[in-house]
Amino acid sequence: MYQWIYKQGVKHRNPLLPAAESFLQESDTWSRAELEAYQLEKLQALVSWAYKYSPHYRTKLDESNVHPRQIQTLADLQRIPPITKQTLLEENEAIHATADFKQLLFSETSGSTGSPLTFQRNLEWDARHRAAIHRGYSWYDIQPWDRNGYFWGYNLDVKKHWKLKIMDKLVNRFRIFSYEKDEIQTFIKRLERADYLEGYSSMIYHVARKIEQENISINTKLKMIKGTSEKIFDAYQPTVEKVFGRKMISEYGAAETGIIAFECPEGNMHTTMENVIVEVIDGEILVTNLFSHSFPIIRYALGDYVELDTETACACGREHTIVTSVMGRIGKEIIGEKESYPSLTLYYIFKNIVMDSGDAIRYQVLQHRKGHLEFRVEQKLKPAVQKRLEAEIRKYFAQDMVYDIREGLAFHRDGGKLKDFVSFI
Ligand SMILES: [Zn+2]
Structure with missing residues (x-):
């Protein structure tokens, strides 16, 4: 029928x-x-x-x-x-x-x-x-x-x-x-x-x-x-x-x-x-x-x-x-204290972790102000993975960015859709 x-x-x-x-x-x-x-x-x-x-x-x-x-x-x-x-x-x-x-x-x-x-x-x-x-x-x-x-x-x-x-x-x-x-x-x-x-x-x-x-x-x-x-x-x-x-x-x-x-x-x-x-x-x-x-x-x-x-x-x-x-979407750039970075940087940070350790992390990164990023991750990170993530962040942003890694927080939704990077700047 x-x-x-x-x-x-x-x-x-x-x-x-x-x-x-x-x-x-x-x-x-x-x-x-x-x-x-x-x-x-x-x-x-x-x-x-x-x-x-x-x-x-x-x-x-x-x-x-x-x-x-x-x-x-x-x-x-x-x-x-x-x-x-x-x-x-x-x-x-x-x-x-x-x-x-x-x-x-x-x-x-x-x-x-x-x-x-x-x-x-x-x-x-x-x-x-x-x-x-x-x-x-x-x-x-x-x-x-x-x-x-x-x-x-x-x-x-x-x-x-x-x-x-x-x-x-x-x-x-x-x-x-x-x-x-x-x-x-x-x-x-x-x-x-x-x-x-x-x-x-x-x-x-x-x-x-x-x-x-x-x-x-x-x-x-x-x-x-x-x-x-x-x-x-x-x-x-x-x-x-x-x-x-x-x-x-x-x-x-x-x-x-x-x-x-x-x-x-x-x-x-x-x-x-x-x-x-x-x-x-x-x-x-x-x-x-x-x-x-x-x-x-x-x-x-x-x-x-x-x-x-x-x-x-x-x-x-x-x-x-x-x-x-x-x-990822070509969207807003990530703004450091001195420089700006394509949002694609985040893709590489998490890709490197998966390639290396096999740990796939579900994440969202929010930027509320210049030179700062908030990394929201769904799961509780193992200490080794947390360390690895911090190392990757430093590798790409060096001293140009401070950051918080927050576990277990809800992700921000923009018009129903979930984005991996959201900038409020
Ligand atoms: Zn095929």
Whole structure:
């Protein structure tokens, strides 16, 4: 029945989805050369389109002396200047293509700061995005209509609950609205018949911990646990695996770009090369969304630090480029007495500790004033680990920073999302 409801929904919402799904199933086994040839073809089409229909890109390409005909290789993409979220906001109307589309889907991203970004997506853009998620599911033998538990927006307005509940019923989903023990019990009962679990990684972890601490018995046969929207800390995995029977996998993407990468069963995040071109310049990711015709996204600085691996052959056989890590948001800098530091420094501090001792620490760092950092760590640190952490802090900040290490404190949440670094300066 859920399959039928699902298929009716697709027909109504986006009839291009089934074709996009079949295409991505076929290209899943393509060689790297095939994937790159396909990317070039789609890139040329996108740049020509943007030049023709997007007033913003027309001006920008003319100003940078780039004509669509000059895009002869994937490397030629670098001739086009990157675009930032600020430009997407300021030039919003001029970026939108003037061409006629039969149907467009309105999108709004919920920025935690500033005004939300709104834009129109053409159907193919939406179809490719959804198909990329569904292909990822298929790697775990999951169909889009399979039963799933959902960790999302637990602090929602109570009045909206009934609407959500109807919607959830239709898509064979149930969710958790609070961390109360009763609610967790009900959720776990339902999980027994679920195929997968998804949501904010910090919430999945939080509930797993609660189940572990309170010794609640649980019996699930989950095929996939997908963490989204937030960094998945290494420290989450042992508890999640112990409680739910699998480790959490990650999906990486944004509304503007669609799905950028999806983790395969071998533990590697493969980029969706058929939909996006991913570049890394000075550690920062730039994404070109090859199907963004209504609102062209070309070399978009998404604001994350990432690392790519184009060499390693994954045991799963896919030749799609691997994102080895999403190291964090490019956000506020850490301010010392004399100098400032990228927030990425924290990633290295904790990475070094894991690499060295195997101790994965769940942390959050807050900066309330210049030259001072507050390290919040969830667990009680062993003396050796505490020492190691202090040594790492000194290694990166030397005498420029004083710090407190505080154990067992709640983490600060910004608009529901958990960040590893929060600056109040
Ligand atoms: Zn793989």
